[in-house]
Amino acid sequence: MTQVTDQKVIHKPIEDLRRAIVRFAGDSGDGMQLVGTQFTNATAVLGNDLATLPDFPAEIRAPAGTLAGVSGFQINFASDEIHTPGDTIQTLVAMNPAALKVNLPDLEQGGHLIINTDAFTAPNLKLAGYASNPLDDGGLAGFHVHPVPMTKLTLEAVKETGLKHKDAERCKNFFALGLAYWLYDRPLEPTLKWMDAKFGQRPELRKANELALRAGYNYGNTTEVFQVHYRVRPARQEPGIYRKVRGNDATALGLMAAAWKAGKQLFYASYPITPASDILHELARHKNFGVRVFQAEDEIAAICAAIGAAYGGAFAATGTSGPGMALKTEGLGLAVMLELPLVVINVQRGGPSTGLPTKTEQADLFQAVMGRNGECPVPVLAARSPSDCFDTAFEAFRIAVRYMTPVIMLSDGYLANGSEPWRVPRLEDLPAIEVRHDYPAEGFQPYMRNERLARPWAIPGTRGLAHRIGGLEKEDVTGKVSYDPENHQRMVDLRARKVAGIVEMIPDQEVLGDPEGELLVVSWGGTYGSVRTAVEQVRQLGESVSHAHLRHLHPMPANLGDVLRRFRRVLVPELNLGQLCTLLRARYLVDARPFGKVKGKPFNVAELVERIDRALKGVE
Amino acid sequence: MSATATLPVVNLQPKDYASDAEVRWCPGCGDYSILAQLKKVLSTLGRDPDRTVFISGIGCSSRLPYYLATYGVHGIHGRAPAIASGLRLVRQDLEIWVITGDGDGLSIGGNHLLHAIRRNLNIKILMFNNRIYGLTKGQVSPTSEINKKTVSTPYGSVGAMISPCSFALGCEATFVARSVDMIPNHLQYVLERAARHEGVAFVEIYQNCNIFNDGAFQHATDREIRDDNLIELSHGKALIFGRNQDRGIRLGSGYRPEVVRFGENGVSIYDLLIHDERAPAPALAFLLSRLQHPEYPEPIGVFRDVQAPIYDRLINEQIDRLTAEKGPGDLQKLMYGPETWEVRAGEEPVFHG
Structure with missing residues (x-):
């Protein structure tokens, strides 16, 4: 596939790899997220399985050259199935001393280290806290170090465009990308095509970036710095049409698909917040799909506007992250009382309070399941991978409309920004979503219920159905304000039973591995990939360990209690201090044990394997 | 063509706009008069109850939607403008009224009021100003006069008061008016003007709370003196x-x-x-x-009545324009995205640009 025609063809030896893990790291202004994304696109079209982990600071431009300003993008790609971005990296591209210092601990022994030596100046070394230059002091022994004067080579390569020094220097990330493309035998075409679209109005920038990209590629091909390069063959994938997708984009598409299936208008109200804003950005682009996007004045207004739109008969959703979710709490209570369909997406990040805006965590589970005043049941589901955000968002609307209830979808920062290949479903294969607004005026009552205990979705403008609803307790059936004690008990019970009844559309909990045995590892949400990989590794050693991954956190699958009780021990790894574990213990009276991590990062497979091993030995 | 101008006109008496709910304001409350004038205006304008929605927050005034035979939402404290915004953005075929009070609209809900007004959404906002928290039993409100003694300010309040009309004008509301609960003809006139306005209409109504702040507007209601004070x-x-x-x-x-x-x-x-x-x-x-x-x-009456672009109409125009330019979106194509590859059993994947 690789076609680099304007150069002499040199054949360096190429080695086949089953999988490879590369991380690009530099200053937050160095364009590392951009080249990471480009590398991912090129890898996706080669048909590799892949998983990515972008990692960037909350500051848009932290002081240049500092440790705080380091931005990284990691990609794991393989010719077989993978589920995580990988624990340790095989190739690290470090654009400056700070990037080297922050990322070196994750580079495996003997790994490739590609360094932009031009950035290793005395001031930069000092900013990174290096007392001496690691390139000279032996501090990089044990790695394959490839020192490359990238800035100089980039300036040389783009000279013919006449760009100003500063603009020319900014092209060095494409030099690094070109070098990485050569090292892993990736095609340049997707990136060149992207440049056409991106720099259409600025041909000189288009030209300069292409020159830098090709210079990097040719540098790998022709110089003595690299003796060998690598190939990762396509993964075996199910037949179908694939694309690369990020979690937030998949969420946006899932919401749109649900509205489309129902023949409904999608309304999305949101307030900018990391890491959920990209859902807003994606949906805002699709006005010709009839998507109505409302950037509200605050989080509260966003959920209230969504409630208003749902009352008007639209498929309404609002998205946010933890602190915004806290503000939406009162609105969620109103939606529960009004019994209107609504999807509320929480893209979780490190908390509490402002916490770690750009880092991932799973510590909002209690908030989702229980965090409201009064007995206020809300169904909760969690996506397990970037592409699964599509299915989860779609299912959230199915539940919301079928049961006339707000539904919380939990995503997280890792899923939101991470990407993976997605076998794109055909719209006609997705389950139907049926909506009804017309009811006979005769005998109509706003809080009459069907066999699922759902009330009618009667919307304003419908002849003869004018009625009033509100946050005060409702009289059963009539919906009138009622302070009657017996009625309150009945309504609280009804709302709880309605949500509990959703279990009938939840599939039984599946178990990877044997259905009974020594240890069951239970996980939920974005940790799916690393937990599954860890369990598979331990199973290959012949141990009795199985894996159950929950999508439905409330209500939980009907058979979950039986599943849990068939194992001697239950281990619950979570990116919190044990929230699901507590729920399982409370609900099923099993002696589940927590394994919590709150470092703003996903689990490493190795640490899970180690913990599973201890659990099997009965060591806490 | 205005959205409300296309609303069907019906022929109903004021009493036909009453719901079957028992009105539960305190006897003597100014809200009774406001409700009565509102029903008269809806009748005069021939508004269809099935195409009319009243949305409120929390407080005495916010109980009003229960008492009208239209569609209604009794929302949460201060958030009625936000709920109304969402409804307006997805439904152009309804007339939408927001009912709020001085505490609901200017204290807990100040931010929503500000933005509903500055966007110029096509909604009518009625603020019942009684200069006190009534439903929570008599605390000082943002429109209470300074040095007011209440249960929460037994030694006198020290916060400066805000004028609802000044606030609305500061947000550049396209329609701002004031009237008084006890001057029925004037109140009807102002409500009718508000209903006919295209864009956001903000109306402050002086409303007497005879339990917790009786006589707060005596200067404006007492027939003996009001002509000298208004x-x-x-x-x-x-x-x-x-x-x-x-x-x-x-x-x-x-x-x-x-x-x-x-x-x-x-x-x-x-x-x-x-x-x-x-x-x-x-x-x-x-x-x-x-x-x-x-x-x-x-002053009572209409302070301001101007035309400006209407947010919800612009949103719809943008959707119509982009749909005409780009054609209706093909969702399946969007899901595939710009770059796909196809896997067929036993073959290398094929890249589609």
């Missing part, structure tokens, strides 16, 4: 008031309004300010909204 705004007319219509408002030095009496110091009607509710800038309206009893007569 000045009725009328477009293109000089600002004249007084039971004998012998006084007026003149602009003194430093943009300071002055109360003057005709014939004194050579003052004639030609020296007075002329009301212009259609002035493009809200400056004159704002100046008038600052006139407060007892130093000045307080």
